[in-house]
Amino acid sequence: MKIKNIGWIGLGKMGIPMAQKLINVGYAVTVYNRSKAKIEALSSAGASTAESPVQLVPQSEVIFLMVSDDQATREIFTGETGLLNAPVSGKIFVNMSTVSPGISQEMARMCREKQSFYLDAPVSGSVKQAEEGQLVIMVGSEEAIFHQVKPLLDQLGKLTLRVGETGAGNSAKLAINTLLGFYAQGLAEAVIFAQQHGIQTQDLLTLIGNSALGNIFTKIKGEAIVANNFQPAFALKHIAKDLRLAQQEGSHTPLAEVVQNTFQQAESTLGEEDVMAIIKHLNPINESAATN
8 A cells, every 4th residue: 555645743853854854755745733723834844734544534544643641642632622532443653752651551542442553663773863864763652554554654764663462662762862861960960060071071072082982963962052042952851751751660870860869850940952961950050161
């Protein structure tokens, strides 16, 4: 079956460029978002619009979600105007949000009862990767339905990998974001230690970048530290949420416990800033030292 008609729910920083990619390669895309202002850019690019999730169902073969959390996922499926209030037999739902394995398993059961299909397909990457179609996509689903949807996912990412049954994609994403928390806090602590010993931040980053520890994350976030620019590419509140989810799923190792505590403490004051703003929480006395 060749899929032609796509529904997209959730037009945040990631959802907009991802939906735009599908429009650009010729799919007929219908979008829904709670905030109507975010719909305008895609509407002008050729997307159709729906007034509610349930209204989006009839003209869509595959419906993507890119929303904030478990609560938003449940509301979109089961709310008064939710997806499952429409006839959904044969429809495929692809939840690309970072949510718990439990909510995916719950929604998958509800979809099966209505003869439809659910995949969890969270992504690794930020806005730039979404714009360029370079996301890494990890999928939990039945194998047969994965192969039906994979050509669509391949338009959004450089790697699409099925890692297991329903919920496995979510578990893989929580593992990756736990490591992201380690990286962010570790980089912040290394920079602070170097500053305390008179080493310029840019010099430290040059050394790291040319060592076995060099990676894209350190390059991008190192530049943010030097520029003292913590505009959110990935907001600190989101990694705090993901670390809570990982903790609920049994992530209680020594490093995980430390990072979970650090980000929960920082969330109330720095949640709207980038994940790398954790350096301001760890070194509040001298935030401007990042540019030294």
